[in-house]
Amino acid sequence: xxxxxxxxxxxxxxxxxxxxxxxxxxxxxxxxRELPWLRKLRQEGFDRFNAVGFPTTRDExxxxxxxxxxxxxxxxxxxxxxxxxxxxQIEPFRMVGAACTLVFIDGCFAPSLSSIGQLPRGVTVxxxxxxxxxxxxxxxxxxGRYLSVQRDPFxxxxxxxxxxxxxxxxxxxxxxxxxIYLLYVSTxxxxxxxxxxxxxxxxxxxxxxTIVEDYVSLGGKALCNTVTELxxxxxxxxxxxxxxxxxxxxxxxxxxxxxQGRAADVAxxxxxxxxxxxxxxxxPVLNGEGGECLINGLFVGSDRQHLxxxxxxxxxxxxxxxxxxxxxxxxxxxHGVFHGRIIVHKDAQKTDAKxxxxxxxxxxTAQIDTKPQLEIxxxxxxxxxxxxxxxxxxxxxxYLRSRGIDEASARRLLLTAFANECLDRxxxxxxxxxxDSLIQNYVASVTGSAPIQASPAAVGEVK
Amino acid sequence: MSLLEIKNLHVxxxxxxxxxxxxxxxxxxxxxxxxxxNGSGKSTLAQVLARRESYDVTQGEILFNGRDLLAMKxxxxxxxxxxxxxxxxVEIPGVSNAYFLRxxxxxxxxxxxxxxxxxxxxxxxxxxxxxxxxxxxKFLNRSVNEAFSGGEKKRNEILQMAVLEPKLGILDxxxxxxxxxxxxxxxxxxxxxxxxxxxxxxxTHYQRLLNYIVPDRxxxxxxxxxxxxxxxxxALQLEDTGYATVGSAAGAA
Numbered sequence: 001x002x003x004x005x006x007x008x009x010x011x012x013x014x015x016x017x018x019x020x021x022x023x024x025x026x027x028x029x030x031x032x033r034e035l036p037w038l039r040k041l042r043q044e045g046f047d048r049f050n051a052v053g054f055p056t057t058r059d060e061x062x063x064x065x066x067x068x069x070x071x072x073x074x075x076x077x078x079x080x081x082x083x084x085x086x087x088x089q090i091e092p093f094r095m096v097g098a099a100c101t102l103v104f105i106d107g108c109f110a111p112s113l114s115s116i117g118q119l120p121r122g123v124t125v126x127x128x129x130x131x132x133x134x135x136x137x138x139x140x141x142x143x144g145r146y147l148s149v150q151r152d153p154f155x156x157x158x159x160x161x162x163x164x165x166x167x168x169x170x171x172x173x174x175x176x177x178x179x180i181y182l183l184y185v186s187t188x189x190x191x192x193x194x195x196x197x198x199x200x201x202x203x204x205x206x207x208x209x210t211i212v213e214d215y216v217s218l219g220g221k222a223l224c225n226t227v228t229e230l231x232x233x234x235x236x237x238x239x240x241x242x243x244x245x246x247x248x249x250x251x252x253x254x255x256x257x258x259x260q261g262r263a264a265d266v267a268x269x270x271x272x273x274x275x276x277x278x279x280x281x282x283x284p285v286l287n288g289e290g291g292e293c294l295i296n297g298l299f300v301g302s303d304r305q306h307l308x309x310x311x312x313x314x315x316x317x318x319x320x321x322x323x324x325x326x327x328x329x330x331x332x333x334x335h336g337v338f339h340g341r342i343i344v345h346k347d348a349q350k351t352d353a354k355x356x357x358x359x360x361x362x363x364x365t366a367q368i369d370t371k372p373q374l375e376i377x378x379x380x381x382x383x384x385x386x387x388x389x390x391x392x393x394x395x396x397x398x399y400l401r402s403r404g405i406d407e408a409s410a411r412r413l414l415l416t417a418f419a420n421e422c423l424d425r426x427x428x429x430x431x432x433x434x435x436d437s438l439i440q441n442y443v444a445s446v447t448g449s450a451p452i453q454a455s456p457a458a459v460g461e462v463k
Numbered sequence: 464m465s466l467l468e469i470k471n472l473h474v475x476x477x478x479x480x481x482x483x484x485x486x487x488x489x490x491x492x493x494x495x496x497x498x499x500x501n502g503s504g505k506s507t508l509a510q511v512l513a514r515r516e517s518y519d520v521t522q523g524e525i526l527f528n529g530r531d532l533l534a535m536k537x538x539x540x541x542x543x544x545x546x547x548x549x550x551x552x553v554e555i556p557g558v559s560n561a562y563f564l565r566x567x568x569x570x571x572x573x574x575x576x577x578x579x580x581x582x583x584x585x586x587x588x589x590x591x592x593x594x595x596x597x598x599x600x601k602f603l604n605r606s607v608n609e610a611f612s613g614g615e616k617k618r619n620e621i622l623q624m625a626v627l628e629p630k631l632g633i634l635d636x637x638x639x640x641x642x643x644x645x646x647x648x649x650x651x652x653x654x655x656x657x658x659x660x661x662x663x664x665x666x667t668h669y670q671r672l673l674n675y676i677v678p679d680r681x682x683x684x685x686x687x688x689x690x691x692x693x694x695x696x697x698a699l700q701l702e703d704t705g706y707a708t709v710g711s712a713a714g715a716a
Contacts, residue, residue, distance in 0.1 A: 399553040402513050403567035403623060404541035404574065417557025
């Protein structure tokens with residue numbers, strides 16, 4: 001046992017060295033290397049990662065998630081992919097009804113597969129690398145200003161390799177109705193590929209927008225380590241969707257850092273159905289009075305999938321409300337984690353924070369670890385949390401069967417209904433429709449039956 | 464051939480023998496009532512007929528429409544035309560009533576090789592049946608039985624039965640928890656469905672429901688056996704004398 005520990009430590013340090021080598025090349029070549037502030041940002045990120053390495057299960061925030069598979073794999077970055085997948089390969093993934101689509105191949109923006117189209121005045125959508133090259137002064141005030149590289153080694157690593165991703169800016173009082181769609185595709189190479197997409201979304205005062213991040217794969221072993229900084233200025237309304245549906249060779253670590261201004265209303269929807277290992281971290285800071293935040297998620301796992309959700313909601317101003325609803329469905333040997341931390345700072349009086357995590361385990365070997373954590377420094381607040389873990393109810397199953405519905409369909413109906421609670425919290429529109437069909441398919445796959453065409457709620461809607 | 468033939472049915476639940484040799488024939492077009500005190504095995508009989516698998520049939524035979532009911536799964540029995548109105552209808556959050564009813568009807572249609580019903584054809588018929596049961600249109604979008612009152616749940620059971628149009632409807636203490644108005648509505652829903660091709664088995668503790676759904680035959684179930692059978696007057700007699708006299712008479716016999 002001692003020997004194997006030593007061996008894994010050596011492997012890990014070798015893996016760290018590959019990141020150090022990659023960084024020494026990257027910092028000399030990367031777009032924006034001449035910008036002192038960006039150089040500093042990357043260096044700080046790298047130094048932090050180099051000092052701490054990958055987290056272990058001894059770290060409280062990573063207690064339930066073993067990262068040795070990531071730490072021991074010598075991933076490499078692909079900065080200039082010379083062969084792109086065809087448009088036809090990408091087609092099945094695309095969302096219908098988007099205002100524009102940005103496609104990233106192994107983390108690099110692929111203009112030939114993207115379509116920015118005609119956007120309303122005041123909406124800027126570009127690749128981050130292009131914006132760094134052309135207009136760095138627009139991003140300097142925001143990039144890396146909200147996310148602390150100290151808190152999470154993956155964020156530090158992502159920051160070290162900031163170069164590409166999406167840049168979205170919605171000007172004051174502009175309303176963009178159709179969603180902005182960001183598609184991240186990992187592709188097969190002769191080596192395991194790591195990408196560090198970095199997205200910056202700035203919704204100025206009184207603006208409205210919906211952004212969808214969708215992670216898919218075309219084979220190959222891949223680690224996608226993504227960070228999105230979302231700035232929702234005063235009175236803005238922003239919906240963000242995170243969809244993870246990569247294949248079983250993939251690892252996906254994502255951090256969504258939300259900075260909310262006064263009376264800003266942000267909804268974060270996460271739908272995690274793919275990848276071998278997922279770490280989905282959502283960290284809103286309610287930094288102005290009257291802000292509202294919905295943190296809504298669904299994770300559906302089977303086989304040996306590991307789906308870890310780490311929520312950190314910070315109430316930093318008075319009169320803000322946050323709602324966390326996470327729903328898990330776990331089959332076979334899948335392992336889910338829900339870590340819901342709420343911090344109410346001293347001045348955040350009249351905070352109203354709620355957290356709910358509901359889980360269904362479909363087998364004896366599926367596992368869920370759920371952990372609420374409240375830290376309250378104000379004295380006039382309302383904070384509630386609750387978690388449930390259950391199985392499909394036999395009574396409900398018998399009831400449906402006694403009406404003629406066969407067992408597999410009855411199971412699927414009950415699971416779909418359970419999953420649809422997450423769907424019901426999304427506004428009607430193309431993003432919800434996109435997510436809806438995905439959910440029906442994955443729920444059907446864990447029950448081993450054909451998907452129903454649309455959600456029961458939608459079908460049952462009668463005016 | 465009777466629609467339902469129960470022969471010497473013995474059933475164990477959690478190791479205890481609950482039904483100890485039940486014999487019963489129900490013909491199409493008839494309404495039979497099973498009456499009995501609490502714990503006599505009435506609900507067990509209803510659940511076994513609906514094919515609840517956790518009930519262990521140790522002896523006997525049940526023929527439904529000439530076919531071996533005990534070889535059927537719950538969904539097969541339903542598709543063959545057997546319907547149980549539950550004593551305690553189950554809440555199913557997240558599934559709307561309209562969707563549930565149409566799924567159930569389509570499952571039955573599929574089993575019988577009939578075409579699926581689309582929403583346009585289905586809704587007008589459903590609305591008509593809801594009117595009969597005095598149910599509000601809002602009910603269609605509500606989740607199945609969720610936050611329903613006791614009376615709403617029982618009316619919902621009858622509505623499901625009206626939609627599925629079974630050959631045999633089993634009402635398991637549908638009267639429990641109903642006020643007199645709700646009882647009348649439920650009874651008129653059932654009476655509207657009576658006909659030469661359909662039979663009902665009305666399981667109840669009290670005689671009152673039978674004032675509204677008048678049975679052809681009344682059977683008294685005590686301690687897992689039918690101890691007495693007769694016409695509708697038997698129900699009235701039981702109301703006066705109670706089950707104790709019938710039970711002891713049977714015990715003495």
